[in-house]
Amino acid sequence: MKAQVVQVDPLPAGLSRDQILEVYYYLVLTRSLEERLVKLYRQGKVVGGLYRSLGQEGESVASAYALQPGDILSPLIRNLGSILVRGAQPIDVLRQYMAKGTSPTVGREMNVHFNDLKLGYLGQISHLGDMIPVMAGIALSFKLRGERRVGMAYIGDGGTSTGAFHEGISFAAAQLVPLVIIVEHNGWAYSTPTSQQTAVTSMVSKAKAYGLPAVTVDGNDVLAVYEAAKSAVALARDGGGGTMVEVVTCRGGGHAEHDDRRYQPQEDIEQCAENDPIERFTERVLRASWTNEGELSALRDRVHSELDEAAARCESEAPPDPDSALTDVLAMPPRSESLWFRSSRA
Amino acid sequence: MKAQVVQVDPLPAGLSRDQILEVYYYLVLTRSLEERLVKLYRQGKVVGGLYRSLGQEGESVASAYALQPGDILSPLIRNLGSILVRGAQPIDVLRQYMAKGTSPTVGREMNVHFNDLKLGYLGQISHLGDMIPVMAGIALSFKLRGERRVGMAYIGDGGTSTGAFHEGISFAAAQLVPLVIIVEHNGWAYSTPTSQQTAVTSMVSKAKAYGLPAVTVDGNDVLAVYEAAKSAVALARDGGGGTMVEVVTCRGGGHAEHDDRRYQPQEDIEQCAENDPIERFTERVLRASWTNEGELSALRDRVHSELDEAAARCESEAPPDPDSALTDVLAMPPRSESLWFRSSRA
Amino acid sequence: MPEVTYLEALRRGMWEELERDDRVFILGEDIGVYGGAFKVTEGFRDHFGAARIIDTPISEVAIIGAAAGAAHMGLRPVAEMQFMDFISCAYDILTNYVATARYRAGLSTPMVVRGPSGGYVRGGPFHSQIPEAAFFHTPGLKLVCPATARDAKGLIKAAIRDEDPVIYFEHKFLYRRVKEDLPDDEEIITPIGKAMVRREGQDLTIVTWSAMVWKSLAAAERIAQEDGASVEVLDLRTLLPMDEEAILSSLRKTNKVLIVHEDTRTGGIAGEIAARINERAFEWLDGPVLRVTAHDTPLPYAPTLEDFVLPQEEDIVVAARRLLSY
Amino acid sequence: MPEVTYLEALRRGMWEELERDDRVFILGEDIGVYGGAFKVTEGFRDHFGAARIIDTPISEVAIIGAAAGAAHMGLRPVAEMQFMDFISCAYDILTNYVATARYRAGLSTPMVVRGPSGGYVRGGPFHSQIPEAAFFHTPGLKLVCPATARDAKGLIKAAIRDEDPVIYFEHKFLYRRVKEDLPDDEEIITPIGKAMVRREGQDLTIVTWSAMVWKSLAAAERIAQEDGASVEVLDLRTLLPMDEEAILSSLRKTNKVLIVHEDTRTGGIAGEIAARINERAFEWLDGPVLRVTAHDTPLPYAPTLEDFVLPQEEDIVVAARRLLSY
């Protein structure tokens, strides 16, 4: 066997080897979990639709990875990776999609619409833009209490057209609260290209309206996103207020699994396929010899066995009890009455 | 009497002498009409509150003067001058404030909340920001029909914080409709200084978020505002889309007559008093010898006699018939029924 | 005659109006190239062009505000909400600007706001709403809610021709489940403000609309079979202005009224109907005006929960039987 | 004991809660240096500082959304709408986010949205609204509407301490017109969800709230004088959750109910009350449940028109007499 000198690059962005492996783990976990969901979806085991972050796992994982314990982020439909980094359990995501009684929302809400404020993520509602004012309020509470905590909110290129986005980010900037806004510029809002969404081509120009610092990064370059997010988070933590980080990325699939993407130019689809953030990251870490194929495949195996176990367990779980639907509309009274034409049957 | 050579400057901004006199007429008409209203208000003859454009008559008159027949503008509370330029009658403004049955809204709405789409103005509702999407739709209709008409909408520095402003201007820019946005930057929103309203100091930075061209002008320089508005209107008319024109001005009084301005620094108040757009315009036109004091005082006399007549006539007019309140909620049926406990009394 | 689905009937209704009147145009999110989230406007852009089938930003306030402005200028906009759940973002401009424009300022605002509403589709809390009550309380609006393919077509055509702003609630559960023979050569217009008796009966009147018409008809059939009682089913079709006469004349025949709606209970439209019956026909009542509605919760996602919260055929049967027993 | 106005009582209630609990803070437009459009927070900023009395941009969605986020983190925000008419701009985030947060996701959102509402002040269509009905239809919210100075104080304190999101409708007509002796040393808390009988009566029950309580009391007095009939006036005080028991027990005594509210008629809250009475106490009714409400129009500006559209004392007398005649 021919001996060779291994050239090791210096570790990037203050990351340790273990952290680089951890990032890889979350990237693979995110993608593999979604691939499971696709299978389950095709088997009709997912209730309702399935939305993927294919091609955007990199920016989700890397931006969330820049946060610390005590920080809080609010994901969108394509930020599965972000909440996994914050500690959300894959089995809970499966439970959400399969509407199990064991799900974090006890079957009331779907996909990533769930929260754990202790771990540091707040599930969104469907109405785009609304989470920006809410996250501004969370960041305001950090500021009012003098806590060195940071909020992070995601918004799509399309979502920036909503009035709620505008009011929330404008308020956050005027109040100088520690809120980092990640704008996911993937070029599409469902079937609508950015060119029909807005007259601007770059999302950072939107930050100018709010006097917010802004940076644009290659959203499929995991380490670049991490570095940009990290400095934005640091600035916010030190009382410097928010930053808009535009991650330029692409949607690796349709808007949702049912979407045939007829409206999308073929080259657009191909370019995105060739620009896979996980492949790029893998290639980079191997080339730099921060790790080796053996370690990576071990991590992939770990992910798959974890998911096998989670899926098996989740599938066997029961749906929520029908009349559990009546609790917690209010704190007081904690339970609403069943309507008379029901009770009379029970 | 000592003879002197009169040095006549060239006429500005393509205006004729008559037009300069006409601008002066509208400036004086706006201010004098509001002064009447203050008298009537103090006499308790105005229903509800009184809002003035003191110090902002210049930008209102000059921006509206840049429009042509067929164009449509939407005023705010401080744009009395704008609708007078479009042909609104002083007596109708008095009728609105005194809630007469003869008023354009038959006593249903207040102050400048009335319209004449033929003359080219659309009254606003109180909810700030809402007129921007509506005007975007009016400008869209011009575009769809290939008409060479232009829309103009006003918004205050405070009003730019509303979601409706954002959605409307973003939509207008994306659709490239002929809508000119005049941002009246008078430094205050009621008692809130711009510094607490937004993290930006100049409103034109907001235009960047929409890919709109923008210019800032001295809002108390009548001719400068006219020139800026005129070129924005020309660009829109030629299919070049909208422009944001920021007029930097100051509020010559409180938010409304009841406002004691306690929150406003004294020098702020004094500076504004020394920066009166009408005095500046008068001084300018006399210095340039485009007209003379005799012509100007003749116009002032004309305004006052017109207002004497209008006020006298208006005061003698009757309030609306109570049950006229029931018509025109819908086109069909044109009249709603009176509630039974009333009819039974009628 | 070809069988036409509710969705296809709606589609054809809009198509015909676009052909008939060049003032008509449609704006909304993803309605152009994509043909809309439910393909209601499939093929429209190719046929009518991008100037009349306008893809908008994600800006419900701008969509509805711009529609109002265009309507003032004499156009006939049809604004699509991708889901009616998102109309709430435009609640201010719809209730304060659009609804009051004629009254305040004599402005004409002929426009339609339409989109998919309703549950039974596992859509969760934000893709299942039927946000009728808030607008029902707004003077200056008209509200229509077709239950059949014929009315889906007839009401969209009537709404587009109406001089007033109309909110058109289409029910996504009915899109492909309800079919009907609709002659191509017949011009179908359903008059706004007129209810329709879907089933004649003597013993009890069910007042309902939209998807609940079908559950009520099924319940009425079961009661006929199992109890031998005859239940009349009145489909309101228009909520605002409401066809009070149709309700009262059916009541005068059956002397008992059960109101069935899908929306949540407290503050729902059934309350208004109960109040009007009290005021106008109290002496005709042989029993209380009863309601079958959803429970007062956000609409949960899991099938077991959604089925529990929403009204079901069995609920209507139970409530009808109680009322029949008076 | 000093006479305290409704406005001053509200002011003191907030002041006391700010003193008692440092999690409480207020945000809104012009509430700081200026003390609010009606001076409700006059002097608050000087005493509590700019960090707890926050002047915001003109962004109702941000004000209410930010309040919700802060509430999730354990603070107790009180969000002021400069006029309640502007709450409509935040309808989406209030009904879809705030109201559902606990149900959807187990989030705690203790917050208050408050502001001046109501007419009789020549405010025109956009400074006179009492936008109660749309939120009354929203599961997950609580709605309170004080009629007296004592309740203005007691309900704001209860609302701030409540674990649920509460909308507090203060009536601007009552601000300085209603006065009461309120002992400084007594801690006044009005329980949410409890109605109160303002006048005992045997022959008829008037169910009402907010400013209409006073018109109803005046009407009841006139009827006592002129007709010798005794009218009970029940002040609901809380609209959501509604004190159904109080309504039913008064009804069981008088067997006749007249509902009086200021808001427009169709889809107004009176409908729900009428429906519940039908369902729960039909056999106790000696006459129809009747309503006195505003007419179904936007609220016009001219005094002659506003007085025509809004309910007046005379209307209540006329309606009560008709019901008494049953």
Ligand SMILES: Cc1ncc(C[n+]2csc(CCOP(=O)(O)OP(=O)(O)O)c2C)c(N)n1
């Ligand atoms: C207020 C609102 N309007 C419409 C929708 C329907 N909708 C859901 S996702 C989507 C497209 C979002 O595009 P973008 O914000 O760019 O995010 P992406 O899907 O590209 O990640 C639309 C229109 C919504 N959820 N909320």
Ligand SMILES: Cc1ncc(C[n+]2csc(CCOP(=O)(O)OP(=O)(O)O)c2C)c(N)n1
């Ligand atoms: C949506 C909305 N929120 C609040 C108000 C109350 N309000 C009326 S005028 C005003 C200040 C407006 O300031 P700006 O837009 O700068 O206009 P200016 O008065 O300075 O001309 C406010 C807060 C309103 N009319 N609409």
Ligand SMILES: [Mg+2]
């Ligand atoms: Mg996108």
Ligand SMILES: [Mg+2]
């Ligand atoms: Mg201003």
